[in-house]
Amino acid sequence: MQRLSPLLLLLVLLISCNNNSARIEKSGSGTVLSGAGATFPYPYYNIVFRDYMRLNSGLTVNYGAIGSGGGIRSLRDRSVDFGASDAFLNNKEIASMNAEVIHVATCMGSVVMAYTLEGVDSLRLTGPLVADIYLGNIRKWNDPKLRIINPDVLLPDLDITPVYRSDGSGTTYNFSEYLSMVSPEWSNVMGKGKALKWEAGIAAKGNPGVAGIVQQTEGAIGYIGSEYALTLKLPVARLRNRAGKYVDATLETISAAANVELPDDMRATITDSDDPNAYPISLFTWILVYKDQQYSNRTKKEAEALIDMLRYVISDGGQTVAAQINYAPLSAQAIEKTRKLIGEIHYGGEAIGRDER
């Protein structure tokens, strides 16, 4: 044992350095599935994988929240069993994977506009107005443009403090993607990306940082992931959707954004959805797996375990858990299409993904 301890120490060190991307070797007793990727669905995956492990003793699912980009890289290096991303792979990325990848939608979320204004408990906004606020074109809360769409609200003569993310973030990406769709000026000046060059406002790190500043600053507005804002019950603005309706961000309106014709491969953008009840800045998050599970020494047992785990995530049980922690559940159509995609997974040509249930 004494001779072993330096070795053990080394092992622990190696694992702690690499647990995000490296597949942990089988311990013999059971199957280990490891994944890495997006931070946005991390709280959901944490709980749903834990539940799944309780149901299947001897099986371990590890997930490292290293960001969507890292998740895609890890899957490409084949160092994980599954990757996770808030953005679907574009054609260039798909080509770089050297094998067919399946997008398994797991849950939905949105980006909400949280604000703090004393005496204002209901606020309406439109995408172009949000763009104007972050571009510095609208600087006061009692700007005529804001008053017109909020006729019943007494807006104060107060500076608007827009708050944005100081770190690179998928939330920023989705927010800016939406504004690029609805505001030509935004599209020209700011564009879309995980980090931008901002014109107005102040910045803070992470959802908690933005939420903290918004909550503590009179006249502040900030964009925050719905899963975080809904849990904290922050006051959020109702946004006008494509159909012209002002909608609150609730699990129902977020799920409703997926009530459009979804592509069979589930690589769907549901931002600014056509559905009349949809919240406009809604999004899917995906788990990415290879269609052919026979690669780099993976056993059939592992592949089958992975498929079973994916089925659990999109099952009623998994989706109920999502809703409990304020992730919007997948729409019926999304579940249907995703189930079909999981069914296409095979192991060296042998169909193993077919749903027997």
Next chain:
Amino acid sequence: MEGRQLVGMKDKLFRILLFVAALVILLLAAGIIYALVSRSMEAFGEYGIRGFVANAEWDPRSATEEYGAFSFIVGTLYTAFFALLLCVPFSLAVALFNGEYFRGSKISSFVSSIVDLLAGIPSIVYGLWGFYTVRPIIIEMGVNAQGFGIFLSSVILAIMIIPYASSLSAEFLSMVPNKLKEGAYSLGATRLEVVQHISLPTAASGIVASFILALGRALGETMAVTMLIGNTNRIPQGLRDTGNTMASVIANQFGEADGLKLSALIAIGLLLFVITAIINLIAKMVMKKLARV
């Protein structure tokens, strides 16, 4: 005889141990510098050292990607020097209190232990205190609408560095030879005149050195500043404006960065390392001058 040999061997062993420990530290420092330099090469290669240092653009969008450190260098120096300016009167007062007027008394040891306590408070606590307590006061003062910015960060930084500046200054003040002071008293000088013409000039270089060391500490402070400065990536237009420092831009953006952006952030780290090293070197030189006197 055998016993002596054993002692000799132990001595040798101890010396080797010390040597190895020192060597490890040296290697670590060299490793850090090597890592910083090698990984910042991409950014320096892209823009050139001068181009990187003098460029105030920080645009992470992939289409128009461009990185320059200038706005962060300005933000860092701005907050650190303004904090130093704010801390001078307080630190000097505390130093005179502890090192001259009440030297060795109970009240002085009480005050100095309280001030030292300030140095032990974690910077996140300073950040939270600034965020929840000081910021509303700054808004009330009408500095700007949301309180964040250079002014708020400098005020908090000043409080954070007071213990560093004051305890070292007090040390130098108490080292002023009594003979000098007694001579002045015997010539009829008042206490104030002694402080003005004997104590302060004699300890001057030591006091300056302690302030430079405090400045070095202000330059590298990360957490509290990140929480309070507003994190806007452009040159601050004044004390009321928001900005960003070198340390806080690294803390904010390191996580999701890769490629050229990662290299640019490491390059900023290297620049901060160099600036802090220069500041410390200056302090050392000033102190050496004192030792000669």
